[in-house]
Amino acid sequence: MPLELLAPEAEGDSKREGLWTLNFGPQHPATHTTLRLVLQLDGELVLDAEPDIGYLHSGFEKLAEVLDFNQYVTIVDRMNYISPLANEIAWHHAVEKLLDIELTPRCKYIRTILAELMRIHDHLLCVGTCILDVGGATAFMYFFNERERIYEMCERVSGQRFHTSFTRVGGLLYDVTDDWLSMVRDFVKRFPQTYDDVCRLVLKNRIFIERTSGVGVLSREEAINGGATGPVARASGVQRDLRRDEPYLAYDDFDFDVVCAAAGDCFSRFHVRMLEMMESLKIIQQALENLPVGPIFPEGLGKVALPEKREVYQSIEGLIHHFESIMPNRQVPAPNESMYAATESPNGELGYYIVSDGSFRAYRARTRPPSLVHFALFPQLIRGCMLSDVVAVLGSLNIIAAELDR
Amino acid sequence: MSESDWQSKYVQRLTRFTVSFTTYRDQHRIRVEPQELKQVLRELLDAGMDMLIDITAVDLLEYEGATDRFEVIYCLLNTESGERLVVRTYLNEPDMELPSVTDLWRAADWLEREVYDMYGVRFIGHPNFKRLLLPQEFASYPLRKDYPVKGRGERHNFPVITRAKS
């Protein structure tokens, strides 16, 4: 719990006796990945925190300048690696907006199903490890079992269990099979059981509630001024969800609620994520019921769309078409323009600012990472809390280092 | 949002500045002179653009037809109405300085540091101005176009530990 009475004035901090500095990370179990904090402590009270990031900066944005729009999807995958497909969808959403491509209904629905599966995937890990960090291992084990089921679905649909690289400009790598759809249906049917188990374990658990409620409070004004988006902003009462406010893919067709909370503490961030999983399940269910039939690449796209693999291997036209789409000097020209487009990724607003110089490759592709903006809020959230609250706040913000540092 | 709404809400407030407007696929962009950037952004904040989504930059060294070297981009969002606006300004070496907007939006803190880290644009008035992602002693600005993708050997500049020694 934050101890406001003990919180010191800003002035004369350095002169106070008994202050100590604690280095937290980059190798620490609660950071999950690589980030470092330098904490100023008075006993166990956190006076200040200075994050030090960049321990996973690997030049994603430089790579965007040498790879074309289809190739870069493999790199984007590795950005927020607990929901890889959500990144792919965000990247190709931006590219399609730049090239002015309208997707086919079937492709939109499949991408929506995948995006919502990824939201569940992401929240499962975030919530599971959040509970693990404050001392409960059971929910983590339950949730990882469900994650394995989603991994299986990814594997069935794309051939890769983790980094699927499944979307293409204007479409998808393959169409989905009925087999896969029944897998998803099965998941939708069975998931609420695990969810209820975890709810019963956690939502009335006094230890968990006392560790998280009232800790790391982010007010609505601070959230807006600090640029928070996604579950973090919604837990602070910012009623904003790109799926509803700027509908992309097929979200316009579905009926779902935007989950919001008012308290802005760790528990509400955790609870918003939990409830969002059920909303995602609702969307998946509706999409499965109304899944349109038809092609996954729109007509008249010309060389932008990659031909089907079967065509490439079995007919000369398909092979030529594939060659023309792949060879760098024969690709479709893109407009000489720049474009910012964002999607609601599980973590918040994931946007891409693409500057195009007319070729099929980005001149500059900037990622707008939600983790970076959220982690910048961290010192403000942790001031006045106890040392043990650091892991609770970190867990509730869901910082992914690869997205943070790129 | 219709074109006229947008005009009355934002454009009319900016008549005293030298700004130019463009639109591409329902995305509105403003070009601003670097000296007036801060006033324009403050005006836009007052007009309702309460969230700073992103600050980024582009190195236009190899861009065909470009007349300036760097472009700095501010993406703004009005959380009430959902309107978006992209503010762009242009810089050239050697005056690579812009006013910091951390006093308007807290979100600008790390975003400005990242732009400095990658492009070397300095933001005047930033409370804690240093590199964000790369080591402090790193000498170049890696996202500039004259910096090679594979670097200049920094990634291999470490001692080797052999098994017998460790």
Next chain:
Amino acid sequence: MASKLGQLGDSILWTKLDAAASWARKNSLWPMPFATACCGIELMATAASRHDLSRFGSEVMRFSPRQCDLMIVAGRVVMKMLPVMQRLWLQMPEPKWCISMGACACSGGVFDTYAVVQGVDRFIPVDVYIPGCPPRPEQLIRAVLDLQEKIQAGGTIQGSEFEVRDRPEGPPRFDPDELYRIRVRDDLKLKSPQYSPKH
């Protein structure tokens, strides 16, 4: 006592002790997950409910290097992280082993960029490499089993199998092409700028 036994040299007694020590060591590996990126999540999956690494005697994950004898480098290591990794490696008590998990840790993977170290084996010794991006949990379990075999086959109680590994085991720090590019080509490019600023 030790000196008298030492005079026996490579007698049969020593071999048996080696085998006993190796047997004990191989079945009680305590891994330290040096999980930086995507592979870290697969490492979690390996330890979690379905794959359950504890079936093979190495589930006691410890995040402090002082308590571990197996470092699993899971994910890419960038130049800001490499000194941290070397320090952690030096802090681990002997005997210790290292698994390089995933394409990025083994060779840099898809990230051939300015910031990413092109394989951790250039800077620290590695015992087992796991390919894949990221490797499946089964592959990690296989690697742990392989390491157990390696320990059983070549382990000695004094760790003398480590003493012979006294030179860098990875590829050379620079390949000739890269050296040429760094020393010559960039200089040429800088001397002839294609762009002239307005002022």
